[in-house]
Amino acid sequence: MPVERRFSDLDFLQHINNVVYNDYLQEARIRLMAELRSDFADPYFPQVLVRQEINYRKTLVLRPEPLIVEVWVTSVGRTSYALGYRILDDDGTLAADATSVMVCFDPATQGSVPIPADYRAVLVEAKEGNG
Amino acid sequence: MPVERRFSDLDFLQHINNVVYNDYLQEARIRLMAELRSDFADPYFPQVLVRQEINYRKTLVLRPEPLIVEVWVTSVGRTSYALGYRILDDDGTLAADATSVMVCFDPATQGSVPIPADYRAVLVEAKEGNG
Amino acid sequence: MPVERRFSDLDFLQHINNVVYNDYLQEARIRLMAELRSDFADPYFPQVLVRQEINYRKTLVLRPEPLIVEVWVTSVGRTSYALGYRILDDDGTLAADATSVMVCFDPATQGSVPIPADYRAVLVEAKEGNG
């Protein structure tokens, strides 16, 4: 998924600030979810990011070409699932890789709940589609 | 270290967005470094964040009371060192914990270099001050 | 109203980016409104920023001392009201002044509607309190 860089992403070293990488990951995650749920009558259900790990591999500068953010499903559990990511500069070099864990929860109790069956099915399908 | 929340930190769920937690960590890290290097004639040398892990424990909402971000040195190697963090809501409950790894590098070669001796000394002292 | 600066407010010239000044104004505006409506049973009603003018007077750098953002009601009309602002650096020098116009509207029709009477009363009182 292409993600445009912005001037405001730069920090005072003229590099894209490390915090902004997390914004790129979020952008790709939101778009993946919108895709996966595009056929659902009621696409929204409560889920939350509980863990994220990111390895910074390369500094990025401002360029008109978009970055590429790859995102895919790496595992699907009962109440949680995991995503993998790679941020690539426009020349294809790896700028960062990351993983994150999402959990479905019940807003009333704030406890975790099973992933809705229809969403779990598309997650499993997406995971197998990676292979 | 107290860090003020801003209206613009909220996302559309009226929670502080997960990306912003990384901004709070950065803010605490920058302030810690400013403290550690406050006696140095030339406080700036090239170092870069290479890895960060964050566990989200609690959603945060907008409140006038500042958050508390704790940050401390967890280990000091030859070319890199690690930091630990805790983000606490104003009632003291844990909102997130995190770790990050910083590496000193040579801008010319982009390779890692040993931590400058004077900075390494204050890092070691800071680490022992935690114990 | 004191507003803390953040490392992430800087742009690549090591100045606080001009866009961020608007974030400071918003922060002060939100806090003023929270104050004005603090006695209301149902404090929220639809209003929207329709115009903002800002004069940049001085560049700001990152410092641990908070900025001061002053905000006050300058005029109260039937469906709209205006605010004035000054952003002061921690030494009291003027960094920016600004004005903005807020309009109350009906979400159903998206047309402007009269300011609710109780809110209009506190706005008028706040305006006279400036004099």
Added chain:
Amino acid sequence: MPVERRFSDLDFLQHINNVVYNDYLQEARIRLMAELRSDFADPYFPQVLVRQEINYRKTLVLRPEPLIVEVWVTSVGRTSYALGYRILDDDGTLAADATSVMVCFDPATQGSVPIPADYRAVLVEAKEGNG
């Protein structure tokens, strides 16, 4: 100029926050300047935004289609010049219009200085190209 929207541009009302409109304007301004100075040996010289006015015409929501930000030179003075902007939603409706004033300055004295002759020439040409 197309500018992509991001999830993080939304505020808690699920609208693109008013502060972010200023980021879109900045993005378009930076790109215009990069274009105008593309033939210059030394493209950078000190200039600063001193005034900006923005009229918000329409709320914007998150959509995959980019916004269009138009930016043009409206006047060229001795030490300053002015830009006009329009932000259009992807269906072509006007979301905001704005103007800003830029001033060239001498970093040593912080006083305004004449626009460099070669840059002034391209500004005048750009202004006439609008007509």
